[in-house]
Amino acid sequence: MLENHKTKLVLFDLDGTLIDTAPDFLTSLNNVLNKYGKKNVTAQEIRNHISEGSSKLIKFFFEINYEHEDFEKYKSDFLSEYKKNLNKKSKLFDGMPDLLDYLDEHSIMYGIVTNKFFEYTDPLVNSFPELKNIKIIICPDHVKTSKPDPEGILLACNKLNIKPEETIYLGDHPNDLRAGLSAGAKIIGCLYGYSLEKNSNELFDCHFVEEVSEIISKID
Secondary structure (H helix, E strand, C coil): CCCCCCCCEEEECCECCCEECHHHHHHHHHHHHHHCCCCCCCHHHHHCCHHHCHHHHHHHHCCCCCCCCCHHHHHHHHHHHHHHHCCCCCEECCCHHHHHHHHHHCCCEEEEECCCCHHHHHHHHHCCHHHCCCCEEECHHHCCCCCCCCHHHHHHHHHHCCCHHHEEEEECCHHHHHHHHHHCCEEEEECCCCCCCHHHHHCCCCEEECCHHHCHHHCC
16 A cells, blocks of 8 residues: 655755756866866866856856956857757766656656756756656746745745645755745755755754665655
8 A cells, every 4th residue: 555645746956956967067068168278177076066057167167257258158158068968978866766756656746946947957857758757847937036045946836736835845955955945845955966065964954865765765
């Protein structure tokens, strides 16, 4: 007999939570760095910066400020390169297909609330057949204010007619957890991702997981 869950909806952050997109970010950034004669970066160097967005990636790795005359050119080149590469090496995190199967078997809906724009999110998600049952995708295009504002999570809940308190939001960045808390959802911090430190449990009163396989036991 299947267990009855209070949780009716699970919402995922995208980069670093649902999908490991670091390899394609790395390829794209290094291609642009090479183009302009800059030093390549490693997977470890880029990992902690992926969830910060493209502008901060350019600022940090080109070592320029936002007002630099070439900033927009570098950023545009990077985004064009990333659009070409976004589903080349990216993969679901280990254990994610089993988690999605579990949610399907228990009739728990799931979706995505991300700060990644829809023109990059949509082709990436559609490249994974395992994500065919996703019920909703909320990107910055769909809201006035992105995370850490709770608007995206609340919008997803509203569209699916699910209460925030019946929702779990999973993320790998402090802003994910802040958004989930502000929305009134249960939150789970994903330490296997890019941006949460091991001591995050001192800042947020919630469950943390080091592997996707630990998530099922946290779904009430």
